[in-house]
Amino acid sequence: MTRGETRNLLKGLAFLSPWLVGFAVFMLLPIVLSMYYSLSDYNLLQPPAYIGAANYRALMHDGIFWKSLRVTMLYAAISLPAGLFISLGVAVLLNVSVRGQSIFRTIIFVPSLVPTIAAAILWKWMFNQRLGLINRALAPLLELLHKSGPPWLDQSSWVIPSLALMSIWSVGNTVIIYLAGLQDVPRELYEAAELDGAGKTQQLWHVTIPMISPVIFFNLVMAIIGILQVFDTPFMMTRGGPNRASYFYTYYLYDNAFTSLKMGYASAMAWIQLLLVLALTGIAFWSSKKWVYYQSK
Amino acid sequence: MKIISRIILTLLLGGALCVLVFGPRPEPAIPAERAHDVVIHYWEKWLGPEYDAIQQIVNDFNNSVGREKYIYVELMSMSDIDQKTLVATAGGVPPDVAGLWDPMVVQLGSLGALEPLEDLAKAHGITAADYKPVYWNGSHWAGHLYALPSTPAAVALFYNTRIFHENAAKLRAAGLDPDRPPQTIDELDRYSDVLTTFVTDAHGNRHVTRVGYLPMPPEWDWYVTSMPLWFGAEEWNVKSRQFTLTDPGVIRTFDWMESFPRKLGVAAVSEFFTSQGGFDTAQNSFMRGTQVMELQGPWMALYIHHNNPSMDHDWAVAPFPTAVPGLKDVTYCPFDTLMIPRGCKHIPEAFEFIAYVQQQAVMEKLCMLHCKGSPLSKVSSNFLHHHPNPYIGVFEMLASSPNAHMTMQCPIAQEAGAELTAIVQGVLALEVDPVPALERAQVRLQARYDEFETALKRRMRVKN
Amino acid sequence: MTNRREKFWTKLATYMVLIVICALAIIPLFWMVSTSLKSDTQIVESPPRWLPDKLVWNNYRLAISSDWAHFPLWTRNTLIIAALAVIGTTFSSAIVAYGFAKIRFRGRGVLFALMLSTMMIPFPVLMVPLFSIFVWMGDHTPIQWLGTSKPLWAPCWFGSAFSIFLLRQFFITVPDELSEAARIDGCSEWGIFWRIMLPLSRPALSVVALFTFMWAWRDFLGPLIYLQRPTQYTLALGLQTLQSQHGSTPWNQLMAASVLVILPVLVLFFIAQKTFIEGIATTGLKG
Numbered sequence A: 001m002t003r004g005e006t007r008n009l010l011k012g013l014a015f016l017s018p019w020l021v022g023f024a025v026f027m028l029l030p031i032v033l034s035m036y037y038s039l040s041d042y043n044l045l046q047p048p049a050y051i052g053a054a055n056y057r058a059l060m061h062d063g064i065f066w067k068s069l070r071v072t073m074l075y076a077a078i079s080l081p082a083g084l085f086i087s088l089g090v091a092v093l094l095n096v097s098v099r100g101q102s103i104f105r106t107i108i109f110v111p112s113l114v115p116t117i118a119a120a121i122l123w124k125w126m127f128n129q130r131l132g133l134i135n136r137a138l139a140p141l142l143e144l145l146h147k148s149g150p151p152w153l154d155q156s157s158w159v160i161p162s163l164a165l166m167s168i169w170s171v172g173n174t175v176i177i178y179l180a181g182l183q184d185v186p187r188e189l190y191e192a193a194e195l196d197g198a199g200k201t202q203q204l205w206h207v208t209i210p211m212i213s214p215v216i217f218f219n220l221v222m223a224i225i226g227i228l229q230v231f232d233t234p235f236m237m238t239r240g241g242p243n244r245a246s247y248f249y250t251y252y253l254y255d256n257a258f259t260s261l262k263m264g265y266a267s268a269m270a271w272i273q274l275l276l277v278l279a280l281t282g283i284a285f286w287s288s289k290k291w292v293y294y295q296s297k
Numbered sequence B: 001m002k003i004i005s006r007i008i009l010t011l012l013l014g015g016a017l018c019v020l021v022f023g024p025r026p027e028p029a030i031p032a033e034r035a036h037d038v039v040i041h042y043w044e045k046w047l048g049p050e051y052d053a054i055q056q057i058v059n060d061f062n063n064s065v066g067r068e069k070y071i072y073v074e075l076m077s078m079s080d081i082d083q084k085t086l087v088a089t090a091g092g093v094p095p096d097v098a099g100l101w102d103p104m105v106v107q108l109g110s111l112g113a114l115e116p117l118e119d120l121a122k123a124h125g126i127t128a129a130d131y132k133p134v135y136w137n138g139s140h141w142a143g144h145l146y147a148l149p150s151t152p153a154a155v156a157l158f159y160n161t162r163i164f165h166e167n168a169a170k171l172r173a174a175g176l177d178p179d180r181p182p183q184t185i186d187e188l189d190r191y192s193d194v195l196t197t198f199v200t201d202a203h204g205n206r207h208v209t210r211v212g213y214l215p216m217p218p219e220w221d222w223y224v225t226s227m228p229l230w231f232g233a234e235e236w237n238v239k240s241r242q243f244t245l246t247d248p249g250v251i252r253t254f255d256w257m258e259s260f261p262r263k264l265g266v267a268a269v270s271e272f273f274t275s276q277g278g279f280d281t282a283q284n285s286f287m288r289g290t291q292v293m294e295l296q297g298p299w300m301a302l303y304i305h306h307n308n309p310s311m312d313h314d315w316a317v318a319p320f321p322t323a324v325p326g327l328k329d330v331t332y333c334p335f336d337t338l339m340i341p342r343g344c345k346h347i348p349e350a351f352e353f354i355a356y357v358q359q360q361a362v363m364e365k366l367c368m369l370h371c372k373g374s375p376l377s378k379v380s381s382n383f384l385h386h387h388p389n390p391y392i393g394v395f396e397m398l399a400s401s402p403n404a405h406m407t408m409q410c411p412i413a414q415e416a417g418a419e420l421t422a423i424v425q426g427v428l429a430l431e432v433d434p435v436p437a438l439e440r441a442q443v444r445l446q447a448r449y450d451e452f453e454t455a456l457k458r459r460m461r462v463k464n
Numbered sequence C: 001m002t003n004r005r006e007k008f009w010t011k012l013a014t015y016m017v018l019i020v021i022c023a024l025a026i027i028p029l030f031w032m033v034s035t036s037l038k039s040d041t042q043i044v045e046s047p048p049r050w051l052p053d054k055l056v057w058n059n060y061r062l063a064i065s066s067d068w069a070h071f072p073l074w075t076r077n078t079l080i081i082a083a084l085a086v087i088g089t090t091f092s093s094a095i096v097a098y099g100f101a102k103i104r105f106r107g108r109g110v111l112f113a114l115m116l117s118t119m120m121i122p123f124p125v126l127m128v129p130l131f132s133i134f135v136w137m138g139d140h141t142p143i144q145w146l147g148t149s150k151p152l153w154a155p156c157w158f159g160s161a162f163s164i165f166l167l168r169q170f171f172i173t174v175p176d177e178l179s180e181a182a183r184i185d186g187c188s189e190w191g192i193f194w195r196i197m198l199p200l201s202r203p204a205l206s207v208v209a210l211f212t213f214m215w216a217w218r219d220f221l222g223p224l225i226y227l228q229r230p231t232q233y234t235l236a237l238g239l240q241t242l243q244s245q246h247g248s249t250p251w252n253q254l255m256a257a258s259v260l261v262i263l264p265v266l267v268l269f270f271i272a273q274k275t276f277i278e279g280i281a282t283t284g285l286k287g
Helices: A003-038 A054-060 A063-095 A101-113 A116-127 A133-145 A156-169 A172-183 A187-195 A200-228 A232-237 A249-258 A263-291 B002-022 B048-063 B065-069 B081-090 B103-110 B118-123 B133-138 B161-166 B168-173 B185-195 B221-231 B248-264 B266-275 B300-307 B347-358 B360-370 B381-385 B392-400 B413-428 B434-463 C002-036 C058-065 C071-102 C108-118 C123-140 C150-158 C161-171 C176-184 C189-200 C202-218 C221-226 C235-244 C251-271 C273-285
Strands: B038-044 B071-077 B097-099 B148-152 B156-160 B197-200 B206-210 B293-296 B315-318 B335-338
Touching (some): A003 C071, A003 C123, A054 A263, A063 A172, A063 A200, A101 A172, A101 C251, A116 C235, A133 C002, A200 A263, A249 A263, A249 B081, B038 B347, B048 B347, B048 B360, B071 B347, B081 B097, B148 B347, B185 B248, B206 B266, B221 B248, B266 B413, B315 B392, C058 C071, C071 C108, C071 C189, C071 C202, C108 C161, C123 C221, C150 C221, C161 C202, C251 C273
Parallel strands (some): B038 B097
Antiparallel strands (some): B097 B335, B197 B206
């Protein structure tokens, strides 16, 4: 290494030092500790005692662990594709140049600004079977079908679709990211497609989607990471009920850690969660070779 | 446009700055002349009128014993107090006195998160003879006294006498006496069937307009684990350390609960539940007369009076019916406690306050303000005759009865409670069959308990 | 001719769909405001009505001043945490981002990739060990960590991966000629960062500040774990306890409180709309 290189290295590390310290104390150390705790019996009141893989073995036989995993996956299966496609659709519409475009954009973005707790309170109220807005709005339809309004959050088969519905309300962020991607698609491509006689749908399918596939991919990865961490809304709105139908993975982890002080057990869950995130994003990356089109710059 | 947004931004920042500089602070509530006293941080779960009552007692203490002994108690109301106390204790920053529910005696005690109080109690002359056995025993775990009671509960049947009389003819036709409450579960069912009313809407859907009785109203699920008591069964055997969820009595209880949605319809039950408010609001079904009988504690007198005074003379209380011939005066007695979490830095001073609350006069004042019975064995005639609940005698009798039960003394009672509540929710929605659900829960909870015991033994070994 | 007609219909259809979607987005918020102004008797009315019979502004007063809710106090707590988080994140992330963007050194690429990958680590993975680290720090240093707001903002002073990334993307667009010129004039690396880079990066810095503020304003799990006394709560946590407490708060008051929590965020959004949208777009796009 030349003197200049060494100096640059020192300078660089000096500028990076806040992050390096933060990374060591608030990331690396916790991850190492978490590994150790996951192999221990630890309740914070007594020092951790090493017990090998017992926590992991117990998890494999814990019905609630599997249930919470199923709940999370069910939610993902509904809200992930719905969120991705609906926001893409909305973004495509918002990209059509119409008068008042910016007002439409603003309005669609606003719900994603609402703090989770306020959204949770609001939707809990809207989902109320008898007094809520949703069943009120559906009343004419229900009248036709001769049915009474669904119980939404109050019944185990309805609660996950309800929470997914609520999550779609605040897709504004994703829409904005899509929009930015759409605006980067070169005009000429559409013009060329039009010359070839491609209709609007064909343009969408053969130009727009391939061109923004990296953005779809980015949103997909973010959604995977986000959904595996869902905690706030079930905690605030349903307390995991009814009959544990909305007992999400992170909620069970939280309860183990801070309600039962089973820190070791919770850490084992945390590690499984980390591996899940890695595996799922890994699959996404692997599959991305097949469908994500990177424009050569 | 730019100027306007600048102005708004400045206003926002200015406002934020004002709040930061002049806004309220978590000011020390300690008056200046008490600044050198030992400050005892006391966490309570109560809000509203119950909180105010406790504040009165705390003020009394601060102005009497506290002044003499240089102790100042600072009261703070917490939500999710069980969990907050547990986490704070584990984090090494516990309150000095924690007003938790009784199940925490066992849960925190078995984690080693509480200070044992037996020596301090002895020094203050506090003994078993001072208390109704159910509350004294419930304050112990593994041979240690980990808490002393504050306001206690006992539950009984509340029934709407006005609706009973209005339906006298119908009740008589069914062979029932409108002038007395049901005494067996079977009778309760028959009264309930007569008193339940429906409307059918234009589409032929049934809606419940009034129920006779319904197990477990929402937000009121904490005593669901106690329902088998009236069927002569328990869910946990503390001696053998075994769950007994497949005991015939427990299964009978859950089958009985299932009979309600079967009779009334799942949709109707769920609709009825969601349309009513909490037990302390004017929208509560008992107060609105849309529920005729319920299992509740003495405090309901206060809420009824507060929310619907016109109903004050339309209700009465009796021991809740049982399903086993000869079994009577069964009640469930959860209670509020005062505990000292481990790591408290002023144990004798904290206990000074706890002992103060145990004095008969203080305790009776507090319990009357809360509209509850007294945990003490001696009860003054003033307490019995000027209590805001005219039926307090029934509750006192029940709490002293040999069939008064405490919360299951199981270190994983909370988890068991959650499991059982989930089953009840499933059963009431007819999504879960009681027997297989109870069998599964039995296996799961027993495994969890065994795990807990193994861990406990391992920790003991590590310590020695 | 057909082409033009077709265009007209497409446009009309787009309009219709957009209007419907916007209605779906905005009606819940309208319902929130409407409920917050209804009387106690009107909120339990079935079927519910769209508008309040008469405006009950008192709900707002009750929501703020109910003797148990420490609304002004919670606001102040939230502002303190937000201010410390915003200053810390913006400042430290800018320093680190400068290192990543403008100094060439061996291992930079690896470290940058490492930093990006930390964004994938879910917070629940860290929360248990972080809690025990703060317990340990409370036992072994004279500073109390748990039961204070420190664990919520102190980590912000060590940069956040998201903000570092965002700022780095901006810094690399600044031409090197500027800093070269300064370097020739004898300016130190810190001087270049402080006097040239920071003033040029005001838009990017405000994006970071804005996002950090939003995060601090709505964070829930952190305060839930670390804060203990109600007098220390943030608005989000306080509102949650109001909602879940024994003998629940009436819906109209809850809605009033929610409106008050949303309002500052909305106002901030409307004046800084461009900054917002661009910020989200850059982080999403260049990912």
